[in-house]
Amino acid sequence: xxxxxxxxxxxxxxxxxxxxxxxxxxxxxxxxxxxxxxxxxxxxxxxxxxxxxxxxxxxxxxxxxxxxxxxxxxxxxxxxxxxxxxxxxxxxxxxxxxxxxxxxxxxxxxxxxxxxxxxxxxxxxxxxxxxxxxxxxxxxxxxxxxxxxxxxxxxxxxxxxxxxxxxxxxxxxxxxxxxxxxxxxxxxxxxxxxxxxxxxxxxxxxxxxxxxxxxxxxxxxxxxxxxxxxxxxxxxxxxxxxxxxxxxx
Amino acid sequence: xxxxxxxxxxxxxxxxxxxxxxxxxxxxxxxxxxxxxxxxxxxxxxxxxxxxxxxxxxxxxxxxxxxxxxxxxxxxxxxxxxxxxxxxxxxxxxxxxxxxxxxxxxxxxxxxxxxxxxxxxxxxxxxxxxxxxxxxxxxxxxxxxxxxxxxxxxxxxxxxxxxxxxxxxxxxxxxxxxxxxxxxxxxxxxxxxxxxxxxxxxxxxxxxxxxxxxxxxxxxxxxxxxxxxxxxxxxxxxxxxxxxxxxxxxxxxxxxxxxxxxxxxxxxxxxxxxxxxxxxxxxxxxxxxxxxxxx
Amino acid sequence: xxxxxxxxxxxxxxxxxxxxxxxxxxxxxxxxxxxxxxxxxxxxxxxxxxxxxxxxxxxxxxxxxxxxxxxxxxxxxxxxxxxxxxxxxxxxxxxxxxxxxxxxxxxxxxxxxxxxxxxxxxxxxxxxxxxxxxxxxxxxxxxxxxxxxxxxxxxxxxxxxxxxxxxxxxxxxxxxxxxxxxxxxxxxxxxxxxxxxxxxxxxxxxxxxxxxxxxxxxxx
Numbered sequence: 179x180x181x182x183x184x185x186x187x188x189x190x191x192x193x194x195x196x197x198x199x200x201x202x203x204x205x206x207x208x209x210x211x212x213x214x215x216x217x218x219x220x221x222x223x224x225x226x227x228x229x230x231x232x233x234x235x236x237x238x239x240x241x242x243x244x245x246x247x248x249x250x251x252x253x254x255x256x257x258x259x260x261x262x263x264x265x266x267x268x269x270x271x272x273x274x275x276x277x278x279x280x281x282x283x284x285x286x287x288x289x290x291x292x293x294x295x296x297x298x299x300x301x302x303x304x305x306x307x308x309x310x311x312x313x314x315x316x317x318x319x320x321x322x323x324x325x326x327x328x329x330x331x332x333x334x335x336x337x338x339x340x341x342x343x344x345x346x347x348x349x350x351x352x353x354x355x356x357x358x359x360x361x362x363x364x365x366x367x368x369x370x371x372x373x374x375x376x377x378x379x380x381x382x383x384x385x386x387x388x389x390x391x392x393x394x395x396x397x398x399x400x401x402x403x404x405x406x407x408x409x410x411x412x413x414x415x416x417x418x419x420x421x422x423x424x425x426x427x
Numbered sequence: 428x429x430x431x432x433x434x435x436x437x438x439x440x441x442x443x444x445x446x447x448x449x450x451x452x453x454x455x456x457x458x459x460x461x462x463x464x465x466x467x468x469x470x471x472x473x474x475x476x477x478x479x480x481x482x483x484x485x486x487x488x489x490x491x492x493x494x495x496x497x498x499x500x501x502x503x504x505x506x507x508x509x510x511x512x513x514x515x516x517x518x519x520x521x522x523x524x525x526x527x528x529x530x531x532x533x534x535x536x537x538x539x540x541x542x543x544x545x546x547x548x549x550x551x552x553x554x555x556x557x558x559x560x561x562x563x564x565x566x567x568x569x570x571x572x573x574x575x576x577x578x579x580x581x582x583x584x585x586x587x588x589x590x591x592x593x594x595x596x597x598x599x600x601x602x603x604x605x606x607x608x609x610x611x612x613x614x615x616x617x618x619x620x621x622x623x624x625x626x627x628x629x630x631x632x633x634x635x636x637x638x639x640x641x642x643x644x645x646x647x648x649x650x651x652x653x654x655x656x657x658x659x660x661x662x663x664x665x666x667x668x669x670x671x672x673x674x675x676x677x678x679x680x681x682x683x684x685x686x687x688x689x690x691x692x693x694x695x696x697x698x699x700x701x702x703x704x705x706x707x708x709x710x711x712x713x714x715x716x717x718x719x720x721x722x
Numbered sequence: 723x724x725x726x727x728x729x730x731x732x733x734x735x736x737x738x739x740x741x742x743x744x745x746x747x748x749x750x751x752x753x754x755x756x757x758x759x760x761x762x763x764x765x766x767x768x769x770x771x772x773x774x775x776x777x778x779x780x781x782x783x784x785x786x787x788x789x790x791x792x793x794x795x796x797x798x799x800x801x802x803x804x805x806x807x808x809x810x811x812x813x814x815x816x817x818x819x820x821x822x823x824x825x826x827x828x829x830x831x832x833x834x835x836x837x838x839x840x841x842x843x844x845x846x847x848x849x850x851x852x853x854x855x856x857x858x859x860x861x862x863x864x865x866x867x868x869x870x871x872x873x874x875x876x877x878x879x880x881x882x883x884x885x886x887x888x889x890x891x892x893x894x895x896x897x898x899x900x901x902x903x904x905x906x907x908x909x910x911x912x913x914x915x916x917x918x919x920x921x922x923x924x925x926x927x928x929x930x931x932x933x934x935x936x937x938x939x940x941x942x
Binding site: 180244245247248249250251252253254256257259260261332335336337339340343344350353354357360362365366368369372373374376377380 | 788896
């Protein structure tokens, strides 16, 4: 019943034209999501590679990134709005902060998990540090790194709706406005759109992941236990570094 | 063996605590009814939160057990919460409440609105005496816009300006403003309920017109100009307690009536300013006000 | 920042903060405890019956894509609870946390080496006792890792409930925002972080207690 009404809302032509139409909101939602994940990747991937490669600062990194995870987005976004001013900037920064830990965890775990024997063999072959990083560690870290990106994207897509609280026209708008007035079709419709977007983006990143993971690594990953694509395999890529950081807490 | 025991005990503890919490959940449902506890709710803006706290204080003074659930959402959610017994009392506004109960209403004058409201309030719910204190929706513009010749809603014209308002504004007023004044907006931007986003959007020019409330401290602070409403689009909005009839006893209703009698628009605006501008706590501001009321 | 001492100087505020903190603990930890139990039961089912595994994995995939705010508000419409009932937030977070934990539990159970279960059986352990005494304890490290992620994520998600009137410390964010008052927001963020840290510490201690062989350097 609720869902039937929600589909009614979704299919209502009035919601498909004009400045506040569903396509416009999807576009804005996507801009925020990609912007945030890209921004977070620019910070987290180099940091994760550095720490994973050199082995320095691992504990600090894991501890810090766990603390970031605990930061409530609603608190962060309201704080930033009052301090920095401007909805767009505060929402973007909040989402970047949200996306950093999973990407960092994925990258770091990816590099860390590379078979030490393989790295030693590379060293034995006379590879320099940079060569080992780019030719051995990065390709082998790809599956977990992409897993981190997918995980980050999932969280960002869902959370970009909460961020609409400080006034941006993402898909969170129908959700927030609908809930205030108990307009079920509107907010369930909004929720369905967000869920669909999450699924689609995840599938897209999965395909991208398949393209960037070298064939050899893919083969060994398949024979191993990681099964890319399922939520649990993504989630499992998160706990690993948390687990390894357990002793710090 | 010892470990087996430990695991069994741990597992049992988990199960027990899980069940325990399930029972607790039933208990925290806070039946705002016969049990004697009154839950006062409020919508998600400062003034309404202050009023809820004042109501709660007044009810406590009659010996009732009171809890406050603040910042719930808009009217639709609040009324639903009253009906499903999550709440017992909420501070409301006569005009908008009447329009909510009676979508076809055209009354706007204070007494008529109040009479109509009493008639239209669904059974099970009731409104008490209205207060003379009022907090109306008001459309405001910046001083610059006003100096450019916009003094009344009628001056907004058709498709000239963007409006910033709470999410439910369009649903409530978009048709009415067009009927009465022929006014349409280039965009109705969803901001918040007279809060920082609305005010900032008006200040930075994202919108040129904003829907605020007459008791808002932001109007004076920013030199905003209230637009006249000669055709009375916004009805009278006297403060009135809306309650579920069985949630509050006669003593409690009497106390709420005394609160309404003591409240004036000026006093209310002062209370809002003390919270929003001077950052005093809602609880203290409400308590101060209650000292001035003989319950 | 100078506002914070002023903000905290009010006794009423401090009492309200404590109440919000306790609400927050309740709203975030009850789902955690309930889902640990659920995840162990479901994980066992997954481990024993393969088809269940496939169903649960797809279900948890779906659960994860639903925005928390929407789930909080949808639950009353679907199961008839009252709109402001804290149980809505608790059920929603239980769903998320269980979805998070089931798969690792099932995998951890599957990862128990067969020679260990075989020895336990040979020693006369009946299946049910073998599960409680051997397989479950060996799954604790993996379960604990998941629980730690779940606790952090619950503690941070509860705040979202503030948008529907049940938010623990989250109400500090919405209230502070409306007043343009940083003090409550900062206090809310700090309390959330401290809470997450304390709960995490407790979980680590609990895990170490339950897995003495790890510290002793033994391998299962």
